[in-house]
Amino acid sequence: MFNTRKKKNRELPTPIEMQAVAIDAFGGLEVLKARTMPVPQASHEQVLVRVAAVGVNPVDWKTRSGAGVAQHVRQFPFIPGWDVAGTVEQQGRRVTMFQPGDRVMGMVNFPAGGGGYAEFVVASDTQLVRVPHGVSLRDAAAVPLxxxxxxxxxxxxxxxxxxxxxxxxxxxxxxxxxxxxxxxxxxxxxxxxxxxxxxxxxxxxxxxxxxxxxxxxxxxxxxxxxxxxxxxxxxxxxxxxxxxxxxxxxxxxxxxxxxxxxxxxxxxxxILVKPNQRQLEKIAELLGDGTLKVHTTVVSGLRNVAEAHSLSESRHVRGKIVVTVT
Ligand SMILES: NC(=O)c1ccc[n+]([C@@H]2O[C@H](COP(=O)([O-])OP(=O)(O)OC[C@H]3O[C@@H](n4cnc5c(N)ncnc54)[C@H](OP(=O)(O)O)[C@@H]3O)[C@@H](O)[C@H]2O)c1
CATH class of the missing domain: 3.40.50.720 (NAD(P)-binding Rossmann-like Domain)
Incomplete structure (x- = not known):
């Protein structure tokens, strides 16, 4: 039932730079800045994911403003975003569960780290699961957190x-x-x-x-x-x-x-939510068989992430906000 399709353009090298939205200080919508940043490197236990879509949660704007999980932000520039879906670009030497081209989703690097508002993010292989057949990466990005x-x-x-x-x-x-x-x-x-x-x-x-x-x-x-x-x-x-x-x-x-x-x-x-791969696998199964459905409002492109924050801050979103990335 899971998609094990391989990456199509395997011969294309992974770029060394990427587009991202990061903050240099806590504050209002104006601190969200588009910038070019180095593509992060996956360690032996990590996976480099090419992000297709990122879910926006209230913790994103709370943290942007200095609340939420801001105490876990260790340095600036900080790339927010914890809910991602995309395709595996590279995997660390000790990663056996995933290969390039696999469609994956996860709540990554929460509460420390983030990194989802970018074309690429690295995450522990234990924070990711495969996206079931028939489920779009946009819907998948709405789900984990x-x-x-x-x-x-x-x-x-x-x-x-x-x-x-x-x-x-x-x-x-x-x-x-x-x-x-x-x-x-x-x-x-x-x-x-x-x-x-x-x-x-x-x-x-x-x-x-x-x-x-x-x-x-x-x-x-x-x-x-x-x-x-x-x-x-x-x-x-x-x-x-x-x-x-x-x-x-x-x-x-x-x-x-x-x-x-x-x-x-x-x-x-x-409670504060914690990553849990076993639970996320079960959730993916329910998503794949149609038991669980997500309602999304889609915002196009990282350049519009401030609009997504503004919508979320209204506290009257139906279901989830998802920002498309690549
Ligand atoms: N501790 C954790 O691990 C954790 C995890 C996830 C979320 N949270 C927190 O939980 C809260 C909700 O998260 P979320 O993602 O569900 O937020 P959300 O999607 O932004 O919530 C929006 C919903 O809240 C409803 N709402 C607004 N005011 C309300 C009120 N006074 N009474 C009842 N419903 C009201 C709105 O309903 P209508 O549009 O129908 O008016 C809307 O459907 C946030 O504060 C978030 O930070 C905590």
Whole structure:
């Protein structure tokens, strides 16, 4: 089921320079600068990937502005971008899983490193998986970070099982739209929140019930919720805690938010997504067999990456933003 097509132009040498978008300081959209940079070198355990598309996540602009995972940025210029899909250009001597021409995707070099806003990126072979046949590299670039987050929140942390009542906030957003599908695949009863114009989408993804969000909306009266996936925080998290059944768990994705509800450590779990090849392989399988679908807004070319950040910062994107690279 996986694509093992070989690189067509194998005889073409890998260039020594590439186009990239990097930052020299933390700040607003203006710090994102197109520049020519050396193509990175793969170590023995790494793969050099020719990037076809890069997914844009809120952590990209949070980090650009000095929050997010900015504490992991060791030097400037720093190339942001962690969600990539492309083709293998070269592999290190000890890499046996991939060969030039393989179509791959991954959440690479997270939280340190980045490097996705470029024509080439190096990544450990353990952070990549093959892109299934029939799945475009654009769609593939949208998947790794949000799907690993949803998987780790639902299954590793909250141990969701068939029949559980799962409340997914921001059900039409990047993490939310994947979390809804994965929870449903597991056999959960899924309740989502989204703006009214996204209710049809949320239902089509697998929500049994969908509500508008906000402190005085009907979702604040639902009962016996086993698991809440909180990507909103603040009042939403505080109100969600009151909807939990005895023994229920709220998983929050807002690692930097120290407010409401975090004084309830037995019921609130904070997570930061981690690379996991085994989980990403399973996610790729679900993508390949059509169980998991991604909704994307495509921005053309790295030169427009500031537009992608601006869209993401609006906090009302449907699904994921993907920037095409090569
Ligand atoms: N800890 C981690 O490892 C981790 C991993 C991934 C993401 N995150 C964080 O989780 C958050 C969400 O990430 P994401 O990629 O899903 O973001 P996103 O795609 O930008 O989220 C956009 C969605 O949020 C919804 N939304 C906005 N305000 C809302 C509110 N008050 N209540 C409910 N929904 C609301 C919007 O819904 P409508 O358009 O329907 O209004 C939209 O669908 C971000 O802060 C991100 O940094 C953390």
């Amino acid at each position: 949000v799907a690993l987050t949803a998987w780790q929140a639902l299954f590793d942390t909250a141990k969701v099982k068939s029949g559980d009542r799962v409340l997914v906030h921001a059900a039409a957003g990047g993490v939310g739209h994947v979390a809804v599908q994965l929870a449903r695949w597991k056999g959960a009863y899924v309740i989502g929140t989204a703006s009214p114009h996204n209710h049809e989408l949320a239902r089509s993804l697998g929500c049994h019930e969908v509500y508008a969000y906000g402190g005085d909306e009907p979702w604040t009266t639902i009962d016996d919720v086993d698991v809440v996936i909180d990507s909103v925080g603040g009042e939403t998290r505080a109100l969600s805690l009151k909807r939990l059944a005895r023994g229920g768990t709220l998983v929050t994705l807002l690692t930097g938010d120290s407010k409401a509800g975090l004084n309830s450590p037995t019921r609130v779990r904070k």
